Amino acid sequence: MSRFLVLAGAGLAAACTAATDPAPANGQTAAAADPGNLPFAVTPVADFDAPWAMTFLPDGRMLVTEKAGQLMLVSADGKSKQVVAGTLPVDSAGQGGLMDVVLHPDFATNRMVYYSFSEAGDGGKGVALARGVMSPDGDSPSLQNVQVIFRASPYVEGDGHYSGRIAFSPDGHLFFTNGERQKFTPAQDKQATLGKVLRLTMDGKPAPGNPLAAQGFNPAIWSYGHRNLLGLAFDASGNLWEQEMGPKGGDEVNLILPGRNYGYPIVSDGDHYDGRDIPDHDTRPEFEKYKVTWNPVISPGGLMVYSGAQFPQWQGDLFIGGLSSEALVRVDVDGANATKGDQWPMGARIREVEQGPDGSIYVLEDGDDGSAGRMLKLTPKT
Template identity: 75%
Template sequence: WSMTFLPDGRMLVTEKAGKLILLSADGKTKTEVSGVPAVDSAGQGALKEIVLAPDYAKSKRVYFSFSEAGPGGKGVVLARAVLTDGAAPALTKVERLFQAAPYVEGSGHYSGRIAFAPDGKHVFFANGERQKFDPAQDPKSTLGKMLRLTLDGKPAGDPGLTAKGFHPAVWSYGHRNLLGIAFDSAGNLWEQEMGPKGGDEVNLVLPGRNYGYPIVSDGDHYDGRDIPDHSTRPEFEAPKVSWNPAISPGGLIAYSGKMFPQWKGDLFIGGLSSQALIRVDVTGTSAAKGDQWSMGARIREVEEGPDGAIWLLEDGGRGAEGRLLKLTRK
């Protein structure tokens, strides 16, 4: 579902069913990491994002997210743990930092993506609207929201929204299924989310803003019912880029490496139904569609390697095994 690099070039890779794999830098040796909490992997449930803490070199902490069953239904959890290395790697000192509110029935649209703010003091945690539509506009719910937390998981949302009675962790709202978030080198937070039937989006996330779902979307309901386009309701924050037909976006990076200098600052998105790697051309806070390369498989995750190579994690799906791919210059 996701991956991240350790300082020595090894990789941590999450698998949908709940396994965490430590992969050697050459990709030849896989070791399962123990200590992962119980995961509800039904539907879109999974062991989801994993990222290194800003102070990983000292603390050895990793932050991760997963879906679980609990009182009232199911939800997504943000947690952290110490990665104990060695012959039998393990997650130790596991701490639950935050969980979506409320838990609801169903197994879709968890989101669970994680990104650390450039200040190194806050973590952003994306909560999908769980296929329930209205929670994205409900101020008391964290569903369909971008959340900002302290590194200890305490709410640190937009003060303006908190003053209006929103859940204190909410940074922005009116989102659907946020499947990629990333900061660029200028400190801008970008987010991509899967729309309904069409209407996949890339958004520039700004504090206190309402992104309109389910009131507006550039897509329609799966049963064919129309949803008004963003252009009809200018009071909502419009996407910087949208796709119709859908690309079904997976992971997201803001590229900062040296291997592809012509794309520095651009966004790269994994395409699920589109089975593609998609580039979004970014200039400041503006964005436009760039290249789309067919990959012949569902791309769940995109990551930038230490040398600037672009890594892709396939979403095997339906029992098939996904591959980990490395893209370099010719």
């Protein structure tokens, strides 16, 4: 039996405005982390200004995105940070910003980096997917030949629920999440990419053979009926796992299957923030149901599959970075099924989680430089 670990917290960036989801209205408060009760040692590595995502280079250095729009190149020990030039301008209002960053599977030979960001355009704002080539070692760090290869459609007014997570499949496709932008109905719209998991080619085009194209859907769509999809990862068996923030209640972990409708906003185990009821999933069995749900919420963020040697008991497990509950949550997974496990308080909102080259676990706190914007390294206790 494998396990999910969820680093739980609030689903919003530290600088979110009133356009974002409010804090949980359930009386839930986070407890401060007690190092003596955690199953790992916690070591601060570096400090950032509202970090959003990170990825490791083959030599152990890291790329870290900051919400306001800076991409940082960080030494393996965290002591050196350099701004990577060449990223495109972002609209960082509300939940917007410079978001995910992922290396091409063949980065060692092509040095290609993919990243997502929010921008203003015709009709309002939306999330875009870009890629560029990392400058040679020894040069001032920069991304070269940067181009936008995909844009969500349509662009709409507002600053929430961009999503923008990136994952590469074992068969060489690029998966990309588009949130429903707090507009509800686009998640069920056949032509909109909002509220969807998308399957693209490495060049950002709709992948041939996507399951819904013949039914009149946008040809990029892989699954639909989602809300704010902030975690996406493949496990060793090729299963695609996704987590998303529900409304007032109803955070979810989903096993993403091709062509399936996950029901939002028609069903959810949460309710609208204005108090309107949403029918529960069980009332509409034609929709694909979550594997795990939370109410009160945990507000999940990024997602990672663990495969390292430092925590052999967690090999094959999923870790989700999150925010409002400020906790580390373990979820048991048995094949295609999952159930809740433990929950440990971390004392800070966690935006991102990644595996280090040595099998340690790295998390990014969701906050400002000098105030809970740290990168932390988790290692076994000795």
